[in-house]
Amino acid sequence: xxxxxxxxxxxxxxxxxxxxxxxxxxxxxxxxxxxxxxxxxxxxxxxxxxxxxxxxxxxxxxxxxxxxxxxxxxxxxxxxxxxxxxxxxxxxxxxxxxxxxxxxxxxxxxxxxxxxxxxxxxxxxxxxxxxxxxxxxxxxxxxxxxxxxxxxxxxxxxxxxxxxxxxxxxxxxxxxxxxxxxxxxxxxxxxxxxxxxxxxxxxxxxxxxxxxxxxxxxxxxxxxxxxxxxxxxxxxxxxxxxxxxxxxxxxxxxxxxxxxxxxxxxxxxxxxxxxxxxxxxxxxxxxxxxxxxxxxxxxxxxxxxxxxxxxxxxxxxxxxxxxxxxxxxxxxxxxxxxxxxxxxxxxxxxxxxxxxxxxxxxxxxxxxxxxxxxxxxxxxxxxxxxxxxxxxxxxxxxxxxxx
Amino acid sequence: xxxxxxxxxxxxxxxxxxxxxxxxxxxxxxxxxxxxxxxxxxxxxxxxxxxxxxxxxxxxxxxxxxxxxxxxxxxxxxxxxxxxxxxxxxxxxxxxxxxxxxxxx
Numbered sequence: 001x002x003x004x005x006x007x008x009x010x011x012x013x014x015x016x017x018x019x020x021x022x023x024x025x026x027x028x029x030x031x032x033x034x035x036x037x038x039x040x041x042x043x044x045x046x047x048x049x050x051x052x053x054x055x056x057x058x059x060x061x062x063x064x065x066x067x068x069x070x071x072x073x074x075x076x077x078x079x080x081x082x083x084x085x086x087x088x089x090x091x092x093x094x095x096x097x098x099x100x101x102x103x104x105x106x107x108x109x110x111x112x113x114x115x116x117x118x119x120x121x122x123x124x125x126x127x128x129x130x131x132x133x134x135x136x137x138x139x140x141x142x143x144x145x146x147x148x149x150x151x152x153x154x155x156x157x158x159x160x161x162x163x164x165x166x167x168x169x170x171x172x173x174x175x176x177x178x179x180x181x182x183x184x185x186x187x188x189x190x191x192x193x194x195x196x197x198x199x200x201x202x203x204x205x206x207x208x209x210x211x212x213x214x215x216x217x218x219x220x221x222x223x224x225x226x227x228x229x230x231x232x233x234x235x236x237x238x239x240x241x242x243x244x245x246x247x248x249x250x251x252x253x254x255x256x257x258x259x260x261x262x263x264x265x266x267x268x269x270x271x272x273x274x275x276x277x278x279x280x281x282x283x284x285x286x287x288x289x290x291x292x293x294x295x296x297x298x299x300x301x302x303x304x305x306x307x308x309x310x311x312x313x314x315x316x317x318x319x320x321x322x323x324x325x326x327x328x329x330x331x332x333x334x335x336x337x338x339x340x341x342x343x344x345x346x347x348x349x350x351x352x353x354x355x356x357x358x359x360x361x362x363x364x365x366x367x368x369x370x371x372x373x374x375x376x377x378x379x380x381x382x383x384x385x386x387x388x389x390x391x392x393x394x395x396x397x398x399x400x401x402x403x
Numbered sequence: 404x405x406x407x408x409x410x411x412x413x414x415x416x417x418x419x420x421x422x423x424x425x426x427x428x429x430x431x432x433x434x435x436x437x438x439x440x441x442x443x444x445x446x447x448x449x450x451x452x453x454x455x456x457x458x459x460x461x462x463x464x465x466x467x468x469x470x471x472x473x474x475x476x477x478x479x480x481x482x483x484x485x486x487x488x489x490x491x492x493x494x495x496x497x498x499x500x501x502x503x504x505x506x507x508x
Contacts, residue, residue, distance in 0.1 A: 290484060
């Protein structure tokens with residue numbers, strides 16, 4: 001059998017890589033291996049519950065894989081890479097040859113240290129099975145403690161509060177979402193949660209636990225039937241490390257997603273890539289995972305990957321949506337653009353007006369259009385006068401048209 | 404047979420822009436192209452039921468305000484993931500200064 005592309009990991013990144021390779025004209029064999037038994041699915045709905053249970057939303061329908069001649073192996077784990085023979089070993093003992101190998105192994109929830117797990121068995125969220133388990137175990141009116149005021153923790157807080165759970169969020173930093181958005185956006189998200197019944201403890205840690213009651217560093221005590229840990233994720237790099245590949249907060253790759261082994265690639269949450277400002281970064285976002293997968297697929301198909309777009313992500317918080325584009329950096333000017341329905345966009349610009357970052361928070365999708373224009377301005381390198389950016393009466397699209 | 408239904412006046416939609424048009428339980432997106440032509444598609448993104456009229460029109464592309472799926476609104480064709488399924492399109496005409504859409508039952 002002729003060796004083709006083998007993709008390890010069938011999340012959004014791995015599936016996008018298979019899609020990207022086919023779209024780029026690759027005609028050889030593509031094998032897509034995922035350890036989840038389900039048809040490859042979208043992860044964003046796992047923390048955004050609309051009904052009684054989180055939706056299982058397939059990325060593509062089942063027949064897409066056969067129609068594109070992609071050999072999908074579900075519920076299979078890759079246990080080793082042999083670079084000398086260009087083979088991978090599956091959990092069942094089977095070996096597969098590759099001409100090109102993509103590691104799209106994703107990330108795993110960061111665990112609390114064992115000594116912190118004093119009371120109940122804490123919940124972590126990564127898979128659809130985790131989410132379904134959470135939704136079934138946590139009943140209406142339950143007392144829930146969420147450790148970590150990041151996106152996943154806050155989306156779960158909103159989902160659970162909508163089900164009449166009593167939710168406390170513990171955040172060690174002095175504001176929620178501190179790493180991801182400017183203070184004004186943190187404040188708006190915080191206020192919305194409080195208005196909808198969530199209790200948020202910032203600059204707070206758990207100091208002791210007894211009989212399902214957590215003592216907090218701010219002096220309060222909180223009873224918790226359920227504890228959910230949402231303190232970030234760590235990249236799945238064991239396969240790469242065991243194969244002797246460079247790992248530094250993710251599998252190190254170049255701008256074509258190749259590791260130091262030219263026929264082994266990595267993309268998505270598990271990899272660490274060069275970014276525009278000359279540094280390196282590891283991303284944990286749906287859009288970046290899909291885009292990196294598609295571009296890695298193009299690279300493996302032997303074509304130059306399309307240019308990277310500014311990183312973008314969204315988060316649903318109750319009936320509001322947060323959208324973020326670009327990368328935060330020091331030394332930028334922060335401009336606030338009010339939206340007509342009580343929403344706001346925080347925009348960061350450099351001295352010459354170059355837009356580097358924007359975060360919008362508004363009811364529904366009211367921030368969506370402006371965020372998309374800001375993304376296009378960033379991509380095109382078009383400067384924005386802060387006075388115009390701050391003026392809700394001037395559509396941002398006019399800046400794009402004036403170029 | 405189906406009737407032509409008034410949507411709005413031609414100058415109610417700026418060029419290279421879109422408005423939402425609800426009729427009964429259905430929702431449509433009505434576009435004014437940079438060339439001055441009008442088009443109509445289903446109003447909700449085929450990916451996650453988001454109103455496309457909140458999105459951004461660039462040339463002949465509508466971009467969903469939520470997850471950045473894209474469609475060619477002149478053909479309904481999905482042109483970027485996560486949008487996979489195409490949008491339905493509907494005949495549009497201008498009569499007496501009114502944009503009209505033709506709906507089949």
